Amino acid sequence: xxxxxxxxxxxxxxxxxxxxxxxxxxxxxxxxxxxxxxxxxxxxxxxxxxxxxxxxxxxxxxxxxxxxxxxxxxxxxxxxxxxxxxxxxxxxxxxxxxxxxxxxxxxxxxxxxxxx
Amino acid sequence: xxxxxxxxxxxxxxxxxxxxxxxxxxxxxxxxxxxxxxxxxxxxxxxxxxxxxxxxxxxxxxxxxxxxxxxxxxxxxxxxxxxxxxxxxxxxxxxxxxxxxxxxxxxx
Numbered sequence: 001x002x003x004x005x006x007x008x009x010x011x012x013x014x015x016x017x018x019x020x021x022x023x024x025x026x027x028x029x030x031x032x033x034x035x036x037x038x039x040x041x042x043x044x045x046x047x048x049x050x051x052x053x054x055x056x057x058x059x060x061x062x063x064x065x066x067x068x069x070x071x072x073x074x075x076x077x078x079x080x081x082x083x084x085x086x087x088x089x090x091x092x093x094x095x096x097x098x099x100x101x102x103x104x105x106x107x108x109x110x111x112x113x114x115x116x
Numbered sequence: 117x118x119x120x121x122x123x124x125x126x127x128x129x130x131x132x133x134x135x136x137x138x139x140x141x142x143x144x145x146x147x148x149x150x151x152x153x154x155x156x157x158x159x160x161x162x163x164x165x166x167x168x169x170x171x172x173x174x175x176x177x178x179x180x181x182x183x184x185x186x187x188x189x190x191x192x193x194x195x196x197x198x199x200x201x202x203x204x205x206x207x208x209x210x211x212x213x214x215x216x217x218x219x220x221x222x223x224x
Binding site: 104 | 217
């Protein structure tokens with residue numbers, strides 16, 4: 001069964017450094033998403049991406065964040081200057097279409113980001 | 117603002133006990149609702165979803181949920197849990213709002 005993959009599984013970085021989290025969505029999917037879950041808190045939506053542009057984003061997704069689909073398979077989340085409060089599990093997801101069109105999201109295993 | 121809330125943060129049951137996990141949403145318009153499960157060390161997986169039609173939705177592994185519009189609720193149920201149901205369960209809406217999750221621990 002096809003699945004969403006994410007690398008690395010765990011990233012440790014120093015405050016102020018840039019990090020890039022990578023995701024490979026399911027190949028025939030068209031919509032891509034990033035979520036984060038701070039330890040002990042709820043899963044929070046960051047951004048959705050379709051047709052090479054951001055379709056929706058949350059208040060969390062400020063100028064420090066960016067997303068890119070650099071080639072036909074990868075979908076990346078970049079945090080330009082990490083802060084301690086960026087420490088979280090970051091989940092990538094993809095779907096055949098937007099969820100309002102009855103297509104479910106398939107989630108990757110997550111990348112645990114630790115900012116020291 | 118739209119939100120999804122789960123009031124049970126941690127539930128402990130014995131095998132064969134019945135399960136009901138609460139989920140409430142706050143949104144006045146058309147809403148699509150989901151339950152996801154995350155088994156230890158695994159991805160989030162979809163258990164079931166509600167878009168329209170029959171408010172009683174059946175999902176995988178014997179789970180079901182009932183959409184009650186008057187109560188803004190979408191509770192997850194299973195008549196008889198198994199040890200393998202030990203996991204974290206998330207209610208979510210289609211506007212990317214997730215509840216805080218409920219950790220279910222089933223004792224053998």
